[in-house]
Amino acid sequence: MKKIAIIGPNYPYRGGNSLFIGHLCIALQEKFELFIINYSLLYPEILFPGKTQYDKSNEVMDGIRQLKTHRILNSINPISWYNTAKKIKEFNPDLVVVDWWQPFLVPVILVYLVYWEVITKIVFCLLLRMLYLMNRDL
Secondary structure, eight states, X not given: OOEEEEESXXXXXXXXXXXXXXXXXXXXXXXXXXXXXXXEESSOGGGOOSSOSBOOSSOSOHHHHTSOEEEEEETTOHHHHHHHHHHHHHHOOSEEEXXXXXXXXXXXXXXXXXXXXXXXXXXXXXXXTTHHHHOTTO
């Protein structure tokens, strides 16, 4: 069975990106072995204008809640970036998929891009679902 490592927000984080990654993982888990990396810290409080980053509702699908995720990636801690890369390397995936939707995450994405593509030669896929919304001239 092929292995895929997926890096992105997932439950208990709220919002469309979290739901997208959750549904993507549910769809892929039937045919692939997944290693799902979730954030231990997504946004520092100073950058998050809302009351909470977490989904407090009862409306999230049970399948998303039951996904086995590893909440080990801290968006502002480079040591966690390294530790996360080590865990993914131990998993030895055929593909690493990273969800990118926020310019704030560019540093961690660039580190992973260089690491996976240049150093390990593992295929790296960047999800750019929001690109059209950010630049309508494309």
